[in-house]
Amino acid sequence: MFKILKYSFYDLARSRWSYIYFLFYFILALVLLFLNHDLSKAVITLMNVIIILVPLIGTIFGVMYYYNSREFTELLLAQPIKRKSIFLGQYLGIAISLSLSLLLGIGIPFVIYGLFNSAAIWDFSLLLLTGVFLTFIFVALAFNISIDNENKIKGFGYAVLLWLFMAVIYDGLFLMSLVMFEDYPLDKFSLIGSMLNPIDLSRTLILLKLDISVLMGYTGAVFKQYFGTNVGLFTSLGVLFIWIIVPVRRIVIRAKRKDF
Amino acid sequence: MIEINSLSKKFNKNVVLFDLDLLIEKAGIFAILGPNGSGKTTLIKAILGMVIPDDGEIMVANINIRKSSNYRYNLDYLPQIANFPHNLKVRELIAMIKDLRGETDEEENLIDRFNLYPFLDKKLGNLSGGTKQKVNILLTFMYDSPILILDEPTTGLDPIALIQLKKLILEKKEAGKTILITSHIMSFVEEMTDEIVFLLEGKIHFKGLIQKLKQDTQQKDLEHAIAVLLEKSHV
Amino acid sequence: MHLKIFSLLLTLPLSLSLLVxxxxxxxxxxxxxxxxxxxxxxxxxxxxxxxxxxxxxxxxxxxxxxxxxxxxxxxxxxxxxxxxxxxxxxxxxxxxxxxxxxxxxxxxxxxxxxxxxxxxxxxxxxxxxxxxxxxxxxxxxxxxxxxxxxxxxxxxxxxxxxxxxxxxxxxxxxxxxxxxxxxxxxxxxxxxxxxxxxxxxxxxxxxxxxxxxxxxxxxxxxxxxxNGAGVAVMFSKHISMYNNQFRDNWGTASFGLLLKEINDLEIEHNLFESNTIAISVEGANRVNYLNNEFKSNGWAIKVRGACYTNLFKGNSFLNNSFDVSYNSRINDNLFEGNYWSNYSGYDLDKDGVGDVPYRPVKLFSYIVNRTPEAIVLMRSLFIDIIDFSEKVSPVFTPDELVDKHPLMNVL
The missing domain is CATH 2.160.20.10 (Single-stranded right-handed beta-helix, Pectin lyase-like)
Structure with a gap:
């Protein structure tokens, strides 16, 4: 697996797209920091970008890589290597290289700006950690989609649909159900609802840092415990982790049974 | 060498191979022929472990291929479409395959024979189709495995490279290897192979020497002999 | 002579405390x-x-x-x-x-x-x-x-x-x-x-x-x-508050400053930082909020109704989750020349005042007032989209509640 990982990573590390991705984040962070001079505001804008763009780029990139390397995958399949190793290796290759583009692209400007001397370092680290989680999750979901769909166009379609659902539609349905059932105690429901979608989950994680003063304004005991203590932080991180494990397990299982 | 017992495979409801038996014991060059959709590629892929059979079993060098991926150390495969990671250089690809499969010294010789020196430091994404196919051939032939599977090996090759390829195949045959080839080019098949396996609708309709097929069908060349086979089956 | 002065000096503290x-x-x-x-x-x-x-x-x-x-x-x-x-x-x-x-x-x-x-x-x-x-x-x-x-x-x-x-x-x-x-x-x-x-x-x-x-x-x-609930000012008039700091008042019913049934108040140059609600207002009239700074609060100003002729001018609203929240569509208060860090307009004529009015009340704050648990959806793309559409054509939030001259820079 590590050999495959190594070569996928080498391949991607030289891909133009990795650099474009890196440069995008790099310029974005530079602009935010040096034109704005307000670290908290920069972190908020970055949060919006990370929560929306990272999943989008992760899915598109994942699907694209899978379809583009299909013949190469066939070459690998004829080699004495386990299927599991091939797919996990490729998956990790993309996820790691995308994460690195993100970490370096945003990290370098912030370090130049003097982040280490700033109180925002924890917010910022959490932001990056969330970005990395989202990359791993959405690349895994993209692999699932492309393994299930031989047709490239269909695969892309589903990938974009998945993103749209997770990033926008889900929240719309969620909000509608909250408003519809507003006469009932909803604090548990709303917390569970936010865990079923990794984008929402990451958002909550960041809200914990940015909007804690508003979150503390609620009466629900579950809410209080979730947001007021470290329970929220650790639960969210744990569930994000599950969000990686489950799709990755499915990649392995599907890959074992698939015909190429 | 290769033993296939009652192999069946469906894609959705489409039966591609049905209850197929095949035994290839000795060394030599075998051509797998058949019209489009007859199941050639599926058969090859089943042997390679890329297609997972619904039923039946496949033994390669007396190892059941379901058990482990290690039987593929006995196999070399030349895929039909060569598409490699775009950003790797030829040299790195060779190193990578060696890293995955193990050491070999043959590649120098092959680089020389196919004149690949000028391309070693080029990225695979920038190579022409023919050059890619040469690299593809190199990767396949640089190992000394007892079985070689070549899927449309002549695609995109210039005449000089084609001559080299034929020489290579014959060398392998001399060395006592078993070689399976699929090809649409009958002259190539006729020139190179000893026996043919003719597939139609997921079953083997003929297996034996080219000579015998010609006699059976009373035709002078292979192309016509095949055509007769096809006509017969449609009657 | 010298001796006499010296002894006088010695007894001086005692006699002083006794005499004076x-x-x-x-x-x-x-x-x-x-x-x-x-x-x-x-x-x-x-x-x-x-x-x-x-x-x-x-x-x-x-x-x-x-x-x-x-x-x-x-x-x-x-x-x-x-x-x-x-x-x-x-x-x-x-x-x-x-x-x-x-x-x-x-x-x-x-x-x-x-x-x-x-x-x-x-x-x-x-x-x-x-x-x-x-x-x-x-x-x-x-x-x-x-x-x-x-x-x-x-x-x-x-x-x-x-x-x-x-x-x-x-x-x-x-x-x-x-x-x-x-x-x-x-x-x-x-x-x-x-x-x-x-x-x-x-x-x-x-x-x-x-x-x-x-x-x-x-x-x-x-x-x-x-403090558990912050500062409460109720049933009073003619008060002025300036240069005070209200900080870290967190909790369900917590606020920096609660104004209830108040008339004629001057609130100037105060700092409100990290409160669940910076100022919660109910029945406050003729209150002037001038040059205050609202920083990282849950709600900067939460109006619960019946507030007339109030003026908000020259305040800075920095990174609050909600700048202003209203529970009705009626507004008789004037927002003018404040700085809003959430403002995304532009200033083409470079006079330091944004060319597009700012609408400090978000639809989402209205939703959260009704369904508090919806807060978990804060900052999601969907919410941004509905906030945007509300901004374009207000349906639920007070139509005329705008800062027509939002500042481009913090005062």
Whole structure:
């Protein structure tokens, strides 16, 4: 697996797209920091970008890589290597290289700006950690989609649909159900609802840092415990982790049974 | 060498191979022929472990291929479409395959024979189709495995490279290897192979020497002999 | 000659204290051993010096004009028996004593120092600990409460008292005091013409400052931090508050400043930081909010209704989760020339004022008012989209509530 990982990573590390991705984040962070001079505001804008763009780029990139390397995958399949190793290796290759583009692209400007001397370092680290989680999750979901769909166009379609659902539609349905059932105690429901979608989950994680003063304004005991203590932080991180494990397990299982 | 017992495979409801038996014991060059959709590629892929059979079993060098991926150390495969990671250089690809499969010294010789020196430091994404196919051939032939599977090996090759390829195949045959080839080019098949396996609708309709097929069908060349086979089956 | 001057110098301090202040000393080895005894023996206008030591006394009654000064912070230990000092005379000064163990009671409000129907009192440099009520001023006027330190250990609201408590009093200055861990830090009821300056009120169970039926008062340069519910100003008029800091008041019913049934208020140059609600307003009219800074609050301004003719001008709203929240569509308040960090408009003519009006009330704040749990959706793309559409054509939020001239830079 590590050999495959190594070569996928080498391949991607030289891909133009990795650099474009890196440069995008790099310029974005530079602009935010040096034109704005307000670290908290920069972190908020970055949060919006990370929560929306990272999943989008992760899915598109994942699907694209899978379809583009299909013949190469066939070459690998004829080699004495386990299927599991091939797919996990490729998956990790993309996820790691995308994460690195993100970490370096945003990290370098912030370090130049003097982040280490700033109180925002924890917010910022959490932001990056969330970005990395989202990359791993959405690349895994993209692999699932492309393994299930031989047709490239269909695969892309589903990938974009998945993103749209997770990033926008889900929240719309969620909000509608909250408003519809507003006469009932909803604090548990709303917390569970936010865990079923990794984008929402990451958002909550960041809200914990940015909007804690508003979150503390609620009466629900579950809410209080979730947001007021470290329970929220650790639960969210744990569930994000599950969000990686489950799709990755499915990649392995599907890959074992698939015909190429 | 290769033993296939009652192999069946469906894609959705489409039966591609049905209850197929095949035994290839000795060394030599075998051509797998058949019209489009007859199941050639599926058969090859089943042997390679890329297609997972619904039923039946496949033994390669007396190892059941379901058990482990290690039987593929006995196999070399030349895929039909060569598409490699775009950003790797030829040299790195060779190193990578060696890293995955193990050491070999043959590649120098092959680089020389196919004149690949000028391309070693080029990225695979920038190579022409023919050059890619040469690299593809190199990767396949640089190992000394007892079985070689070549899927449309002549695609995109210039005449000089084609001559080299034929020489290579014959060398392998001399060395006592078993070689399976699929090809649409009958002259190539006729020139190179000893026996043919003719597939139609997921079953083997003929297996034996080219000579015998010609006699059976009373035709002078292979192309016509095949055509007769096809006509017969449609009657 | 020289000798004579020298001996004169030697005796000078003693004779000074005897002659000028006409003082009486109290100490463990002095002829007068208790404070009450000293008070009883003193005549009006005398000074009593309490020397360092522990005096286990309670229910001390000061019934004549006296200056009572502690030297090196003598301790008066009430041994939880109830009230410790009661002042019922005008012109009493208490300075530099350490008072502990006021008795807790469910029926009467025992205080460390109580002033009843008196004027011209001064209470300064006093340290209070283990108290029920701290300084309790009742029907008194023209006094000074200066530089005292009140440190309680309140656990529950029902059995704790207030730090500085004024009731039916006027013209009193409360300055440079520190009050912490009591129920209400500073409590004023029916207290007019009071100035509250430079105090620190923090970590109190309920309010940092609690204020009812009190008019014509001024607060400035105070710090209210981490109190259970912040500062409440209710049923009062003609108040001005400036240069105060309201911070870290977190919780379900918590706010930096609560305004309820208030008229004619000036709120200027205050800082509101990290409160669940910076200012919660209900029935406040003719209030001018000028040049305040609202930073990282949950809600900067939450209007609960019936607020008319208020002006918000020159304020800075920095990174609040919600800038302004309304529960109705009616608006009679003017927002003008504030800085909003959430403003995304532009300034083409470079005059420092944004060319597009800013709409501080978001649809999402309206949703959250109705369905509080929807807060988990904060900052999601979907919410941004519906906020945007509401901005373009307001349906649920007050149509005319806009800042037509939002500033481009923080003041």
């Amino acid at each position: 202040a006409n003082g009486t000393g109290v100490c463990e080895k002095c002829p007068i051993k208790s404070i009450q005894e000293a008070i009883d023996q003193a005549s009006a206008g005398d000074t009593i010096f309490i020397q360092k030591g522990i005096y286990k006394e309670s229910n001390i009654l000061v019934d004549k004009p006296l200056v009572i000064i502690g030297e090196d912070f003598p301790t008066i230990d009430g041994e939880d028996r109830g009230e410790i000092i009661r002042i019922v005379s005008d012109s009493v000064t208490i300075d530099g004593v350490f008072i502990v163990n006021v008795g807790t009671s469910y029926t009467s409000d025992h205080a460390a120092i109580r002033v009843v129907k008196s004027s011209h009192f001064v209470i300064q440099n006093v340290v209070l600990e283990k108290l029920f009520f701290g300084i309790f001023i009742e029907k008194s006027q023209e006094g000074k409460i200066y530089h005292n330190k009140i440190i309680g250990d309140a656990q529950d609201e029902y059995n704790s008292g207030n730090g500085i408590h004024l009731w039916y009093s006027k013209k009193i200055s409360i300055s440079k005091n520190t009050v912490q861990n009591v129920r209400d830090g500073i409590y004023l009821e029916f207290a007019d013409s009071i100035t509250v300056v430079g105090n620190i009120s923090r970590d109190n169970l309920r309010y940092g400052l609690h204020f009812m039926f009190s008019n014509n008062d001024v607060y400035n340069d105070n710090v209210f931090e981490n």
